[in-house]
């Protein structure tokens with residue numbers, strides 16, 4: 001799913017860059033024809049080019065801002081602890097997990113295993 005999103009935003013970025021380059025080309029050729037004395041035509045394409053640059057750069061800017069905002073969801077872990085021997089286990093959070101939930105028997109002393117805590121860790125974070 002993530003790969004598809006990246007592919008889409010890359011296509012949009014490529015399109016934005018294309019519009020930007022094309023608009024810059026229009027502005028450049030308008031300036032050249034201004035020098036050649038063709039004022040009406042030049043002013044028209046200069047205006048179109050500048051609008052194109054403004055639109056393309058603003059959409060690229062918005063896209064970049066959105067891309068920076070999209071962060072992977074934090075990883076959630078569940079800490080399971082035995083009330084008998086204190087054996088501690090950390091595993092990935094599963095739907096239905098809650099603190100003090102009875103998980104089952106301890107692998108070491110056959111005591112009761114309960115969820116001690118649930119915590120989230122952002123990607124790349126070392127954690128405690």
Ligand SMILES: [Zn+2]
Nearest residue numbers: 082085106109
């Ligand atoms: Zn135990």
